[in-house]
Amino acid sequence: xxxxxxxxxxxxxxxxxSSMPKVQPWEKxxxxxxxMAFDPDTLETRFADHTYFSKEGASGxxxxxGGGCGCN
Amino acid sequence: xxxxxLLAAACAVLFVxxxxxxxxxxxxxxxDLPAAGAPNVRLADLKxxxxxxxxxxxxxxxxxxxFPWMNEMQAKYGPKGLTIVxxxxxxxxxxxxxxxxxxxxxxxxxxxxxxxxxxxxxxKGMPTSYLIDxxxxxxxxxxxxxxxxxxxxxxxxxxxxxxxxxx
Numbered sequence: 001x002x003x004x005x006x007x008x009x010x011x012x013x014x015x016x017x018s019s020m021p022k023v024q025p026w027e028k029x030x031x032x033x034x035x036m037a038f039d040p041d042t043l044e045t046r047f048a049d050h051t052y053f054s055k056e057g058a059s060g061x062x063x064x065x066g067g068g069c070g071c072n
Numbered sequence: 073x074x075x076x077x078l079l080a081a082a083c084a085v086l087f088v089x090x091x092x093x094x095x096x097x098x099x100x101x102x103x104d105l106p107a108a109g110a111p112n113v114r115l116a117d118l119k120x121x122x123x124x125x126x127x128x129x130x131x132x133x134x135x136x137x138x139f140p141w142m143n144e145m146q147a148k149y150g151p152k153g154l155t156i157v158x159x160x161x162x163x164x165x166x167x168x169x170x171x172x173x174x175x176x177x178x179x180x181x182x183x184x185x186x187x188x189x190x191x192x193x194x195x196k197g198m199p200t201s202y203l204i205d206x207x208x209x210x211x212x213x214x215x216x217x218x219x220x221x222x223x224x225x226x227x228x229x230x231x232x233x234x235x236x237x238x239x
Binding site: 024028029 | 127162198
């Protein structure tokens with residue numbers, strides 16, 4: 001009995017939220033809202049990044065690719 | 073042995089929620105949706121015509137890009153037997169109508185506010201289009217819309233019309 005409970009518990013834990021209904025591609029209206037974005041203002045984010053990179057004398061590191069050589 | 077069965081059951085739990093998407097070569101699920109300024113749009117009524125079903129939403133940027141192309145295709149191939157049906161998946165119809173005032177659609181638009189039809193087709197992204205032949209069978213599925221897709225999509229449309237003997 002104990003073993004059965006253990007297996008059920010492990011299964012429940014391992015499945016996590018996967019048994020919950022997934023947000024489907026056609027249901028992402030709310031996620032597409034502006035306030036849901038990581039960067040609410042793209043232009044401002046780029047401006048802030050530019051300032052940051054200039055001060056550091058290196059580019060990249062705040063997101064995707066780009067080395068630290070300061071050459072790009 | 074018993075724990076083996078239990079393990080299998082546990083694995084089954086992990087895979088709940090995996091549903092198959094609409095595939096090429098299978099009959100397209102029928103729909104009956106309220107349309108903009110017209111009687112309901114029904115797939116069954118369109119038998120004999122090549123149907124291009126496009127799932128779109130007001131919050132989807134590439135959808136906006138695809139509208140002028142779909143208008144163009146409807147004007148060009150409509151008389152040859154093509155019907156474009158844009159299925160809107162917004163929860164609120166007002167959102168869709170607001171989008172349509174800025175981006176007019178010169179093809180049939182159906183409102184799937186409950187998402188039932190989207191559930192049947194399982195589009196993998198927004199927009200997703202399904203090219204359905206004259207017998208109601210899915211001929212091609214296309215996810216997303218980019219300007220460079222235009223020519224290829226048009227070729228597929230033309231080929232479907234040729235196959236249906238409508239050109």
